[in-house]
Amino acid sequence: MSDSILSATSPRSSRIVGSPVDAILPQYVNYLRAQRYADDTIQRYLASLVHFTHRLDKGLTLADINDVLVAEFVDVHLPDCRCPRPCMRHVNTVRAALRHLLAVLKQEGMSNADRTQLQTPVDIELELFRQYLVDICGYAQTTCSNRLGYIRHFLDSVFGQGPVTVDQLAPMDIEAFITRCFKGRSHATHRTYCVDLASYLRFRSLQGNDTHALLAAIPHMAPPMPARLPLAMTDRELGLFLAAFDLTEPIGMRDFAIARCLADLALRRMEVVRLQLGSFDWQNGIVTLTGNKSGRERKLPLPVQTGEALVRYLQYGRPDTSNRAVFVRQIAPYDKPISAGAITDLVRCGFVRAGLGERFHGVHVLRRTAATRLVRSGASLKEVADVLGHKHLNTTTLYARVDLDRLRTVAQPWPGSRS
Structure with a gap:
């Protein structure tokens, strides 16, 4: 479908002619197609532009379209929109369409955003x-x-x-x-x-x-001591969570592989986002983490179950893309890594499907679970700190309180007490 045909098929397209956005429509459609959006989605985005430009002052130019104008339209106009039908009013659709418009304007050098200087x-x-x-x-x-x-x-x-x-x-x-x-x-x-x-x-x-x-003059404040043990999942709860992903669907394969990386390797969200295809030494079973919070390269052994989940996703679930990130989007815009927010959502949904939604909410519980399991399996705090990527061992001492039985074996008698 050509750009002209795609624009003409919209019943509202005639109303966009003569607006400042009209000059950039071909670039806008090409931009969306480059990210492999479906024609139906592009039609909805074009309808959103029609609605937006209908409300614009006719004296505005493309350079005048900015974040403030878009936010005012989405947050102020849409909730009380009384424009004659048909018009696109779905907030998420319109917001996405206008976000892409701003990206195209910036890409074509027609936005004033990059020309803004530090003001104060x-x-x-x-x-x-x-x-x-x-x-x-x-x-x-x-x-x-x-x-x-x-x-x-x-x-x-x-x-x-x-x-x-x-x-x-x-x-x-x-x-x-x-x-x-x-x-x-x-x-x-x-x-x-x-x-x-x-x-x-x-x-x-x-x-x-x-x-x-x-x-x-700044008060020296000691770090607060946690009032309770770190919240971690039991083996049964972890099993229920990992069983809550549909491994017959590509998205389920991806989400399961991410869940295994979080639970088995104790990775942070951004460490998962930054995993590259070259991060894995498959022959020796090692994953190399770079660009992490500590700023230091970290090498971790790759557990068999984690590797199997990754291989399943790479072979059968990962879409065709030139992006070197391991975990990429399964829906348009394609060729982009998954976001940290998406990882939070997939973990939260996994908890809900597993019946654990009232007990667990965030991603970090998987990292705490991995650390807790390491301590209970006999790993030293130094080994746990190396896995977690902690710079200071004091950060890891929180997990020393997990295994009370091991702590009792090293506890010294009170001075002066009877033996």
Whole structure:
């Protein structure tokens, strides 16, 4: 089906003629086809564009279409839409169509998004801090994003739209900010604020600012001790969970292989996303993890059951794609790795199908389960830390409380007690 025929088959296509989007329709359709969207889906997306452009000010150009305009249409107009029928009103469909439109505009160089410069001194300061976190500290992207969010809160509250002048800060400014932030928040959040603020002040000290007094104003908070044992699945619960995937369908094969990687290798979500076809040494049964949270390469033995699940998926479930990621999307847009959010969804759905939805919710329980099983099988904390990729052994000591019988064998008698 040609682009012109595809556009003409829409009963609403005549209304898009003359709009600013009309000039980019061929590129838009080609973009969707390149990602192997079905013709029916492309028709729905075109209908969404018709609805969107019908509401546009006729004086707008393609360069004026941005995230703000799209968000206003989806979040404000669609819920109370009174446009004459027929028009596409399905929120998820319209949002996806407009997200693709923004991508095409950016790809064709017709978007102003890339031309936006850093507007405020706080933006400039945060970009310098981000480079420090990535280049000097070697933090993962998620860690950087979270830390930048807290520091933005601090800088905005202290400097507003004005210049960032750390030399003018006093210890009472730090104390006042921390006092405001601590209200109604947990101990863990308190500690996060303190750690992130100290990280920023150390960064400023490297830039020549004297931050000793400011750092001294930050309270030193001990990490909270967990009130209970780490929540982990029993062998029976794990068996029910792994049996909840349909191995006769490609998506079921993929999801089962992901579940085995999470439960057998104790991988994090992003470590699963970043697995490449070249990550596996099939002959020696080894998987190599790179680009992980610790920033260090990690090699793990590949259990037989995990390897079998992966081979089944690679042979019978993985779609044809040029992408080197092991786990890729099974529906359009194709040729892209599965997202971390999709992994969360497939695990949650697995819990529900297994009848465990009320007890377990997140992905991390599989990682805790793997660690707990290692401890109970006799692995040392150092071995568990190596599998989990922990930089510090103290992080792994949480699992020492799992096997109380083993702990009793190494417990020393109280001084002065009777033997």
